[in-house]
Amino acid sequence: MAxxxxxxxxxxxxxxxxxxxxxxxxxxxxxxxxxxxSYIVGANACGKSTLLRGLARLLSARSGAVLLNGADxxxxxxxxxxxxxxxxxxxxxxxxxxxxxxxxxxxxxPHQGWFRQWTGADDxxxxxxxxxxxxxGLAGRTVDELSGGQRQRVWIxxxxxQETEVLLLDEPTTYLDLAHQVEVLDVVxxxxxxxxxxxxxxxxxxxxxxxYADHLVAxxxxxxxxxxxxxxxxxxxxxxxxxxxESVVVPDPVTGTPLVVPLGRRAALLGAGASLAGAPA
Amino acid sequence: xxxLDKAQLPAxxxxxxxxxxxxxxxxxxxxxxxxxxxxxxxxxxxxxANVLLGSYTVTVPDFLRLLGGAEIPGASFIxxxxxxxxxxLGLLAGASFGVAGAIFQAMLRNPLASPDIIGxxxxxxxxxxxxxxxxxxxxxxVSLAAMGGALVVAVLITWLARGRGGTGLxxxxxxxxxxxxxxxxxxxxxxxxxxxxxxxxxxxxxxAPANWQRVAFLAAALLVLLPLAGPGxxxxxxxxxxxxxxxxxxxxxxxARLLLTLLGVLLAALPxxxxxxxxxxxxxxxxxxxxxxxxxxxxxxxxLVGAGIVLAGNLAAVNAIPRVSLPVGVVTGALGAPFxxxxxxxxxxxxxxx
Numbered sequence: 267m268a269x270x271x272x273x274x275x276x277x278x279x280x281x282x283x284x285x286x287x288x289x290x291x292x293x294x295x296x297x298x299x300x301x302x303x304s305y306i307v308g309a310n311a312c313g314k315s316t317l318l319r320g321l322a323r324l325l326s327a328r329s330g331a332v333l334l335n336g337a338d339x340x341x342x343x344x345x346x347x348x349x350x351x352x353x354x355x356x357x358x359x360x361x362x363x364x365x366x367x368x369x370x371x372x373x374x375x376p377h378q379g380w381f382r383q384w385t386g387a388d389d390x391x392x393x394x395x396x397x398x399x400x401x402x403g404l405a406g407r408t409v410d411e412l413s414g415g416q417r418q419r420v421w422i423x424x425x426x427x428q429e430t431e432v433l434l435l436d437e438p439t440t441y442l443d444l445a446h447q448v449e450v451l452d453v454v455x456x457x458x459x460x461x462x463x464x465x466x467x468x469x470x471x472x473x474x475x476x477x478y479a480d481h482l483v484a485x486x487x488x489x490x491x492x493x494x495x496x497x498x499x500x501x502x503x504x505x506x507x508x509x510x511x512e513s514v515v516v517p518d519p520v521t522g523t524p525l526v527v528p529l530g531r532r533a534a535l536l537g538a539g540a541s542l543a544g545a546p547a
Numbered sequence: 548x549x550x551l552d553k554a555q556l557p558a559x560x561x562x563x564x565x566x567x568x569x570x571x572x573x574x575x576x577x578x579x580x581x582x583x584x585x586x587x588x589x590x591x592x593x594x595x596a597n598v599l600l601g602s603y604t605v606t607v608p609d610f611l612r613l614l615g616g617a618e619i620p621g622a623s624f625i626x627x628x629x630x631x632x633x634x635x636l637g638l639l640a641g642a643s644f645g646v647a648g649a650i651f652q653a654m655l656r657n658p659l660a661s662p663d664i665i666g667x668x669x670x671x672x673x674x675x676x677x678x679x680x681x682x683x684x685x686x687x688x689v690s691l692a693a694m695g696g697a698l699v700v701a702v703l704i705t706w707l708a709r710g711r712g713g714t715g716l717x718x719x720x721x722x723x724x725x726x727x728x729x730x731x732x733x734x735x736x737x738x739x740x741x742x743x744x745x746x747x748x749x750x751x752x753x754x755a756p757a758n759w760q761r762v763a764f765l766a767a768a769l770l771v772l773l774p775l776a777g778p779g780x781x782x783x784x785x786x787x788x789x790x791x792x793x794x795x796x797x798x799x800x801x802x803a804r805l806l807l808t809l810l811g812v813l814l815a816a817l818p819x820x821x822x823x824x825x826x827x828x829x830x831x832x833x834x835x836x837x838x839x840x841x842x843x844x845x846x847x848x849x850x851l852v853g854a855g856i857v858l859a860g861n862l863a864a865v866n867a868i869p870r871v872s873l874p875v876g877v878v879t880g881a882l883g884a885p886f887x888x889x890x891x892x893x894x895x896x897x898x899x900x901x
Contacts, residue, residue: 324791348797355791361656363842364787367571375785376797389565389572396568405571408842428796 273301273462274335274350274431276321281330283313283320289328290316291488298432298481301462303455305475308485309509314468315356317485318436321466322353334432348376352430356437356468358421360409366420367405370395373427395427399453415446422450426457433457435467439474447471451478476500476524484508500524575843582839586851590638593858597634598626601865605630628758636757637857637875639765640818641828644668645853646776646846647814648829649836653783653844654807655713658890661830662697662815665720668824669727670700671816676731676749680738690764693820697812700727705808751876752825754861761821768817772810776846779810783844826876827883828856834886856882 276298283291291313298304298321306314319325321332323339332339339347352373360369373395374388396402399419409417418438425433435454439447451467455478458465469475475482476496483493484500486508492499501524505513511528518525599605603625605613613619613626648661662668674696678684684692704723708716728750735746747753785798786807794800815829835856836848857875860882864873 319791322795324794344794344799345797348795353791353795355789355795358792359789361653361787361844363837363844365571365575365843367568368575368843371572372784372788372796386565386569389569392572393564393568397564402567405568406574 274464275300275333276351276432276464276466277333278317278321278327279331279333281320281327281332283316283325283327285325289488291320293330294488294490295330296483296490296493298464298466300464301458302480303458303465303467303478304481304483305479306466306468306483306485307470307472307475307508312485312508313488314485315436316488318353318434318466318468319355322351322434323347324353324355345376345379348428348430350430351432351434352425352428353434354421354425354436354438357440360417360421362410363408365406365408366401366412366423367392367396369409369420370401370405370423370427373424376428391427391429395423398426398457399423400449414441415443415449418442418446418450419453422453430463432464433466435465437468437470439469439471447474454478472500472505472526473518476526477518477521496523500526575841579840579843579845579848583845583848583851586839586848586855590851590855590858593855593862594634594638597637597858597862597865598630600862601630602870603630632757632759632762633754633861634858635762636765636822637754637861638854639762639769640754640822640825641832641854641857642773642850643765643769643814643818643853644825644828644857645832645836645849645851646773647811648831648853649833649844649846649849650776650779650783650807650811650814651829652833654786654804654811655716656787657713657717658830658834659717659887660713660720661833662811663824663827663829664724664887665704665717666723666727667697667700667720667812668815668819668829669724669731671697671819672749672824673727673730673734674699675820676734680734686760687764690768690817690820694813694816697816697819698809701808701812747874747876748823750823751874751880752819752823752828753874753876754822754857755872755874756822765817765821768813772813772817773850775810776850779807780846782807783846787844823874823876825857825860826880827887828853828879831856831879831883831886834890 278294278296280293280295281291282289282293294317306317308314316325320327323332326340334342334350339351370392371388374391377388378384393402396405399422401416401419401423404412404416404420409420412420418441422438425435438450442450451474454465454467457463479496481493482496482499484491484504491508492504500515502513502515505511505515505526513526513528515524515526599607599610603622605622605626609619609622610626613623648663651660651662652658671693675689675693678689678692700723704716704719708719731749735749748756782798782803785793785796786800786803788796790800832849832853833844836852837844839852840848856879860878861875864875864878867873
């Protein structure tokens with residue numbers, strides 16, 4: 267898998283998204299840096315998952331357009347789009363009794379059709395996706411019997427088997443412990459480094475996002491409030507604006523990227539108690 | 548060290564790559580071929596048992612002579628006008644119900660969502676009875692009415708259960724089934740046939756009304772519809788992943804749902820027009836097929852299971868009590884009811900709802 271010399275661009279131009287009722291995302295424009303990994307962060311219900319669904323055409327825009335290399339995704343045939351753009355929705359559920367190799371094999375669906383059946387190239391793509399995610403050893407097991415971490419890696423393998431130039435992941439680390447969270451994000455970074463895949467990930471964990479992001483997008487109430495390199499964007503002021511949380515931002519001791527340390531009331535209470543105890547009588 | 552390199556590979560996997568995956572993927576296919584082969588042989592055995600055995604036993608050489616057009620006093624009428632059309636109708640109706648049930652169950656991701664539970668088969672039955680009793684319809688007219696009735700019920704329960712999810716649809720459907728069953732009883736009570744056999748046909752299904760015309764019509768319809776189950780199965784494999792994942796993989800979810808619903812409704816309505824809503828065949832076939840096929844759904848296996856249930860049920864219904872020939876629906880109903888109860892209890896316990 268060689269590095270892509272012409273990475274794919276995905277951008278939203280002035281889009282408004284929503285379900286029944288008031289729009290959740292309004293007049294938003296965003297350009298995902300081509301061949302880079304973008305992380306989208308924000309408080310609960312800020313519209314970040316809605317934005318991702320809009321970028322993947324799971325939700326049609328009420329106005330505005332989503333462009334893939336300049337072409338409106340709403341004018342592309344469904345299967346042609348799925349060969350270019352893959353999405354892993356939040357907490358997907360596997361059909362009962364399906365084996366790992368079968369599930370990962372379904373990632374090849376957009377490459378098949380009436381006259382193009384399963385081929386050796388599909389086998390190779392599935393093998394590559396399984397080995398990249400460290401799930402080759404699970405290929406013959408059923409998905410039901412896997413642990414949460416294994417299951418999530420299998421879903422990512424399915425998205426990788428799709429071999430798209432753009433990959434969108436909605437909360438890919440939900441239900442995973444810290445070690446598995448790091449592992450999953452490492453796999454995505456390596457994929458990006460090897461293939462030049464353009465990636466966007468919605469993530470709750472600010473510190474992991476700051477560590478892994480080439481480009482950080484912070485959202486609030488359906489709007490983008492800041493975007494750029496994590497070092498430039500992630501400040502105590504931004505954390506206050508987006509999450510309403512007081513914090514100190516220090517350099518991560520491992521990578522030097524911003525590390526958000528929340529203050530919280532307990533620390534303040536303990537601090538106050540300590541100073542009282544230490545005060546001279 | 549790269550995460551990519553520390554992936555734990557089984558011995559030889561790294562070297563073989565695609566070939567190794569191909570072997571993994573072939574195993575379930577091989578199993579399915581075996582299951583289908585054995586089931587096919589069992590269905591063939593049941594078919595011939597239905598034709599040859601029972602109150603009037605026919606030897607194989609005699610049967611072959613009958614097929615060749617020879618006249619054997621007594622046997623000719625019983626086999627050629629009675630047992631053979633009944634067995635063929637059971638084979639076709641069972642396969643059709645089996646595929647219809649498996650389609651709905653896989654699409655709605657719930658074993659309770661089969662057309663006989665959610666009222667679609669009863670819609671077909673009620674419309675067929677109305678066409679016969681009120682409008683004096685016969686033959687193709689009855690089939691058309693059954694298809695119309697099933698489609699109307701499908702549209703109606705989808706509309707009534709909109710925004711309530713799969714469980715809501717099933718509950719609305721169970722209500723519709725009870726209402727339509729009452730409608731069938733009402734229509735039959737208004738008719739002056741007063742014939743208990745007719746009542747049984749339209750309430751629980753029977754092969755007794757089989758004749759060559761019904762068999763030929765159903766066979767012709769299935770010849771058109773069953774090949775569509777191939778591409779249908781591909782769409783089902785996508786939809787089984789959930790709407791968002793399926794859409795992300797390039798499936799046109801609304802279109803696939805519409806076409807599969809249409810196919811499932813027709814496959815439930817056509818055999819109903821010919822043999823009544825044979826109780827619980829659609830409901831039982833899919834889950835049994837999955838169990839036999841190592842948990843993986845397969846429309847072909849479901850078709851064979853459906854045919855097997857109807858033929859085995861008919862064999863039991865005709866021969867269980869000497870000199871009394873029960874309708875097949877009585878036997879399949881007796882088999883299906885405990886399974887329905889078990890499913891309701893076990894799904895509530897695991898808190899997944901009906």
